[in-house]
Amino acid sequence: MAGDGGAADGHGGGRALKPLVLLPAFNESARVGRVVAGVQAAVPDATILVVDDGSSDDTADVARAAGARVVRLPFNLGAGVAAQTGYKLAVRESFDCVVQLDADGQHEPADIPALLAVVAGGHADVAIGSRFLGGVAYHPGVLRRVGMGLFGWLAWLLTGVRFSDVTSGFRAFGADVVRFVATEWYPTDYADADVLITLRRAGFRLREVPVRMYPRAGGRSMHAGLRPIYYVFKMLLSVALAPLRREPAERRGA
Amino acid sequence: MAELTLHQTIFALVTSLLAFLFVLELVRRRRLREEYSWLWLLTAGLMVVMVAWYKLLLVITRVVGAVTPLNTLLLCAVLFLFAIAVHYSVIISRLTTQVKNLAQEQALLAMRLEERRN
Numbered sequence: 371m372a373g374d375g376g377a378a379d380g381h382g383g384g385r386a387l388k389p390l391v392l393l394p395a396f397n398e399s400a401r402v403g404r405v406v407a408g409v410q411a412a413v414p415d416a417t418i419l420v421v422d423d424g425s426s427d428d429t430a431d432v433a434r435a436a437g438a439r440v441v442r443l444p445f446n447l448g449a450g451v452a453a454q455t456g457y458k459l460a461v462r463e464s465f466d467c468v469v470q471l472d473a474d475g476q477h478e479p480a481d482i483p484a485l486l487a488v489v490a491g492g493h494a495d496v497a498i499g500s501r502f503l504g505g506v507a508y509h510p511g512v513l514r515r516v517g518m519g520l521f522g523w524l525a526w527l528l529t530g531v532r533f534s535d536v537t538s539g540f541r542a543f544g545a546d547v548v549r550f551v552a553t554e555w556y557p558t559d560y561a562d563a564d565v566l567i568t569l570r571r572a573g574f575r576l577r578e579v580p581v582r583m584y585p586r587a588g589g590r591s592m593h594a595g596l597r598p599i600y601y602v603f604k605m606l607l608s609v610a611l612a613p614l615r616r617e618p619a620e621r622r623g624a
Numbered sequence: 625m626a627e628l629t630l631h632q633t634i635f636a637l638v639t640s641l642l643a644f645l646f647v648l649e650l651v652r653r654r655r656l657r658e659e660y661s662w663l664w665l666l667t668a669g670l671m672v673v674m675v676a677w678y679k680l681l682l683v684i685t686r687v688v689g690a691v692t693p694l695n696t697l698l699l700c701a702v703l704f705l706f707a708i709a710v711h712y713s714v715i716i717s718r719l720t721t722q723v724k725n726l727a728q729e730q731a732l733l734a735m736r737l738e739e740r741r742n
Binding site for chain 2: 421439440441442443444445447451454455458459462554558
């Protein structure tokens with residue numbers, strides 16, 4: 371599946387694409403350079419934006435030296451806010467779509483064209499990279515698997531769509547979706563499963579694409595210590611509240 | 625129903641009045657903004673009213689099913705504090721969103737400035 375279609379050179383679906391590759395990064399100076407280089411190799415004509423989420427190391431300098439544009443948030447605001455900063459830039463500079471992946475090297479930049487092809491070809495408004503659809507082995511711990519299963523089930527309950535990988539941070543948004551997530555509708559606080567449900571309820575078409583997933587090359591995972599417990603609680607709360615909120619659909623395209 | 629003693633009445637009146645005046649003074653000296661003071665003033669004011677207007681306190685006591693008027697006063701104080709705490713949470717949420725938007729805006733502007741300079 372990876373690499374099908376000609377979207378890599380910007381001609382998926384017959385129209386020229388102006389993609390923005392977004393890499394939210396927090397203290398990733400040891401890894402972000404390699405990821406930027408990988409993205410350049412995979413999509414040479416894409417603009418690469420690294421959003422430095424108030425890192426205390428030299429993530430910004432490393433990313434700039436590697437050839438990326440860099441936005442530096444003045445303090446740490448969380449991955450969701452960092453990503454949204456990129457969406458806002460994409461809206462202002464009228465990019466046609468945004469591909470987002472982790473800056474720690476867990477995602478394979480060579481999978482970007484596959485995600486782009488789905489959005490550019492008009493097959494869906496949102497492409498989500500799934501670790502579980504491809505043939506590549508990914509073995510999360512028991513706790514993580516239980517959590518992901520739970521959210522997958524809740525997401526299915528609320529949207530009627532079966533997601534194999536609800537916590538994926540590897541995704542592509544079309545222009546309409548980018549405009550939507552640049553507004554306050556975007557759940558910036560732990561945004562992964564929450565954003566899928568919000569986008570689905572806003573009427574966007576979502577599709578999963580198989581991607582490769584690597585274990586982290588060192589560094590500290592976002593999910594360490596007591597964080598997973600808070601994460602589970604927060605996710606349950608936002609998933610439970612999502613259907614009670616005002617329909618985002620009325621804001622769509624406004 | 626146990627009566628509110630004169631001792632209790634005086635003490636409740638004095639403390640509520642002091643609280644009211646203290647908040648007013650903070651606003652007067654501009655240490656506290658009016659928009660964050662009104663719930664405190666309302667709380668202290670209603671406490672004064674309930675203590676001074678004993679019949680009203682008795683009616684409320686009967687309505688909520690409390691045992692003594694003193695219980696009613698305490699219950700009201702807790703409810704008011706709850707309302708104030710929730711009010712602050714709402715304000716904090718709004719401020720969080722504003723700070724987030726400002727930080728994003730500042731970061732994007734700083735990048736644009738830097739890119740223009742080079």
